[in-house]
Amino acid sequence: ADKYTYLHRNHNFKELTQDDIRFFASILPASGLIIDNEDDLMPYNVDWMRKYRGKSRLVARPKTTKQVSQILKYCNENKLAVVPQGGNTGLVGGGVPVFDEIIINTNNLNQIRSFDPVAGTLTCDAGCILEVLDNYLAKRGYMMPLDLGAKGSCHIGGNVATNAGGLRLLRYGSLHGSVLGLEVVLPDGTILDNLSTLRKDNTGYDIKQLFIGSEGTLGIITGVSILTPSKPKAVNVAVLGVNSFQNVQNAFVTSKNKLSEILSAFEFWDSNSLKLLKAHNIQGTKFPLEDNYPFYVLVEISGSNKDHDDEKLQNFLEELLTNEIVKDGVVAQDDTQIATLWSLREGIPEACSKAGAVYKYDISIPLSVFYQMVEDIRNRLQSAGVLGEDKLVKDVIGYGHIGDGNLHLNITAKSYDPEITNLIEPYVYEWTEQHNGSISAEHGLGLMKANYLRYSKSPSMISIMKQIKQNIDPNGIMNPYKFLPAQ
Ligand code: FAD
Ligand code: MLT
Ligand code: ZN
Numbered sequence: 149a150d151k152y153t154y155l156h157r158n159h160n161f162k163e164l165t166q167d168d169i170r171f172f173a174s175i176l177p178a179s180g181l182i183i184d185n186e187d188d189l190m191p192y193n194v195d196w197m198r199k200y201r202g203k204s205r206l207v208a209r210p211k212t213t214k215q216v217s218q219i220l221k222y223c224n225e226n227k228l229a230v231v232p233q234g235g236n237t238g239l240v241g242g243g244v245p246v247f248d249e250i251i252i253n254t255n256n257l258n259q260i261r262s263f264d265p266v267a268g269t270l271t272c273d274a275g276c277i278l279e280v281l282d283n284y285l286a287k288r289g290y291m292m293p294l295d296l297g298a299k300g301s302c303h304i305g306g307n308v309a310t311n312a313g314g315l316r317l318l319r320y321g322s323l324h325g326s327v328l329g330l331e332v333v334l335p336d337g338t339i340l341d342n343l344s345t346l347r348k349d350n351t352g353y354d355i356k357q358l359f360i361g362s363e364g365t366l367g368i369i370t371g372v373s374i375l376t377p378s379k380p381k382a383v384n385v386a387v388l389g390v391n392s393f394q395n396v397q398n399a400f401v402t403s404k405n406k407l408s409e410i411l412s413a414f415e416f417w418d419s420n421s422l423k424l425l426k427a428h429n430i431q432g433t434k435f436p437l438e439d440n441y442p443f444y445v446l447v448e449i450s451g452s453n454k455d456h457d458d459e460k461l462q463n464f465l466e467e468l469l470t471n472e473i474v475k476d477g478v479v480a481q482d483d484t485q486i487a488t489l490w491s492l493r494e495g496i497p498e499a500c501s502k503a504g505a506v507y508k509y510d511i512s513i514p515l516s517v518f519y520q521m522v523e524d525i526r527n528r529l530q531s532a533g534v535l536g537e538d539k540l541v542k543d544v545i546g547y548g549h550i551g552d553g554n555l556h557l558n559i560t561a562k563s564y565d566p567e568i569t570n571l572i573e574p575y576v577y578e579w580t581e582q583h584n585g586s587i588s589a590e591h592g593l594g595l596m597k598a599n600y601l602r603y604s605k606s607p608s609m610i611s612i613m614k615q616i617k618q619n620i621d622p623n624g625i626m627n628p629y630k631f632l633p634a635q
Contacts, residue, residue: 155629157247161229164205164248168228172208175218180256182207192251195244196237196298197506199564200595202245204231211256213331213339213370219252220368221337229625232364234275234306237298239508240594242363243306246629254305257370260284269328269345271373274305290376293320297494305369311361313590315493318551319412319450320377323360330356331371335621345373358616363592364627366620380412380450382457385489386465388477389441393519396443398473400515400550403447406464410457413448415493417547418522424499424545424560425492436478436489445550446493496547496556503542503560507568509576510548511555513585518555521579522546525557525572532571540568554589577603595630602633 162168172181182188183206192207194200210216223230229249236243236253245251254275261271268290272281279299282292294307296314306312308330311323320326329344342356359366390396396416403411419442426435437444447464451457461479468474480486500506513521526544529535535544541561548556557576561568577587581603588597588604601610614632617624 155246155634158229158624158628160227160623161249161625161628162227164228164250168222168226169206171222172206172219175215176208176210180209180211180215182209192233192236192253193244195239195241197239197501197508199505200241200244200246202231202247202249204245204248204251207233207251207253209253209256213257213333216252216257216333216368216370217337217339220333220335223250223625224335224337224623227623227625229628231627232305232309232368234303234309235277235298235301237302238306238310238594239510239591240588240596242310242592242594242627242630246595249628252368254303254368254370257305261371263288264345265289267345267347268376268378269373270376271329271343271345271371272304274308274331274369274372275303278302278304278307285376286379289379291379293326293375293377294323297497304372304374308360308369308372309362309364310592311590313549313552313554315413315415315549316448317549318414323374324357326375327356327360327372328375329371329373330359330369332356332359332367332369334367335623335626339370340367343371343373347375361592363594363631365617365631366626381452382454383412383448383450383486384458384461384480385446385448385486386461386477386479387437387489387492388445388447388465388468388474389437390443390445390474391441393443395473396445396519396550397515398471399445399447399468402467402471402473403464406467407447407449407460410449410451410460411447411551412450413446414551415446415548416550417444417493417496418442418519418545420543420545421496421499421547422492424503424543425495428499428502435492437476441475444492446489448490493547496545496558500545500558500560503562505561505564507559507561507564507572508591509555509557509572509587510589510591511557511576511580511585511587512553512589513555513580513583515550515553517583518550518553519546521555521576521583522557524579525559525576528575529559529568529571534568534571540565549589552589574600574603580604593631598630599633 231249233253257273257275294314331343332340534540
C-alpha cells in the first residue's frame, strides 16, 4: 500500500458505535453480519492482490433490496462511510475499505429473478456470481455477454459497477450496451427502480448508464437486467506463435477479414507471460506449441455451423501461414482442448499474482504503439538497475485484449515498494496521455488511479463528475477516497 499512506481518515465520518451495531443487528440476522472478528473480517478487508488492506469492523450482507435501503439510509443519516463489495476480485483497490468504512457485501443478494427465453433478457440480484448465471443460461441455450478470468467469484453487480470488459467484448460489446436496466439503492435509501427489460426506451436521460462504471460511488446496485446472446453451437480456438508485434496486428486484421462475423475473441500474450505461466505451472500440462516465439495470439470463433466455421478457420490459418504472418499454430480438437488453450490466457493474472507483488496497468492505447509501452517500461526499469531475478523487479510482461486495444502491462516484484512505484507512476500515465489513451480500459480507477484521473479526463469533465457525485451523495459516504481526485 506504499503510496497511499498519505491518505488521512476523513473525520466527518463517524466511528462505529454499539448503537450502530445494535441497529445492524435489528435489520440483519446473525448470518448476515460479521463484527469485530479479525479472522472473519480479513477476506473482506484485503483485496485479491493483497495490495490494499482496510480495517473495517463490520461487514453487512443483506439479502433483500429493502435491507440495503434501510442500511444505507441509516449510514447516510449517521455519516457512516461504506464500501460496496461484490466478489472482491477488483484490481484497483476499489472494493475494500481504506480505513474503517462499513463493508456492504452482496454475497446474499443472489437470486435469479426472471428469464425471458424469447427475448433473452435475464433479471437477477446483483450478487449472483457471473459463472452461476452463465451456467443457468447455458441450460436454456443462452450465455452471458461477458466473460472474465474471475467468473467463478465476481458478481454481476461488481461487473456492472466496474463496467468490466473481459474476453469477448469485441464480439458482444460493453455493458453500456447489454445492460437493459438496473435497480439501485441511493445513499439516502431511495430505491431507484430502473429495472427495465426493454431494448428501446428513449424517454429521457438514460440514468442507468451513470451507475455502469461508477465503482460504488453513487449507490448500491441491487438488481440487473441484461440482454443475453444465444449460446453459439460451434466454438473453436486456435493459439498461434507470432514473431513480431507487427504480425500480431497483421493477424488481427486478417481475422477480421477472414472470420468476420464468427470472430469472438482475439487475445495476445508475450514470451514473458508464457515464462511466468510455466514457472508457476498454471496450466499444468505441456505448452502445445514451440515456446520460442516472442508473441502468442489466441483466436476464438463462435458460430452456428461447425463445418462452415471450421472451413473459415482453416482458410484464415492458411492465409496467415502463406503470408508468413504466423509461424506455427494449434487448433483445438474438442471442448477439453478449447478449455486448455483458454486456460493459458486466463491463467496469466494468477501467475502474475504468485510473484509476491504485481503492479497492474490496464491501458487503452493505439495498437501501433501497444507493445512499445511494455518495452519502454522494461528499458526504464533496466536502466534504473532494479530489474532482474535477484532485484526488486522480477519481470515486465504484456498481454491483453488486442481486439479492444486494451493492453495489460504487469510488473512483477518481490514486494510493493515505493521505489518501484515511483519509477512507474506517473510515467505510465504520462505515456498513455501522450498517446491519447486511457489509464483504465476496464479495471476502473478505485483507490489506485483516483489521483491520476486528469491524465484521461479534462478539468471540465472532472468537474461534472464531481457535481454528479455531490448531487447523489452529498455526504460523500459512498466509497470515499476513491475514483475522484482528492480536493
Ligand atoms: P468487487 O471487486 O467486489 O468491487 C469492484 C468495485 O465495484 C468496487 O469499487 C466496489 O465498491 C464496486 N461494487 C461492487 N459491487 C457493487 C454493487 N452491487 N453496487 C455498487 N458498487 C459495487 N476485469 C475486467 O474488466 N476484465 C477482465 O478480463 C478481468 N479479468 C479478471 C481476472 C482475474 C483473475 C481477476 C482477479 C480480476 C479480473 N478483472 C477483470 C477485474 C474484476 O474481476 C472485475 O473488475 C469485476 O467486475 C469485479 O467484480 P466483483 O464482484 O469482484 O467486484
Ligand atoms: C485479464 O484480461 O486477464 C484481466 O483483465 C485481469 C488482469 O489483467 O490481470
Ligand atoms: Zn483484461
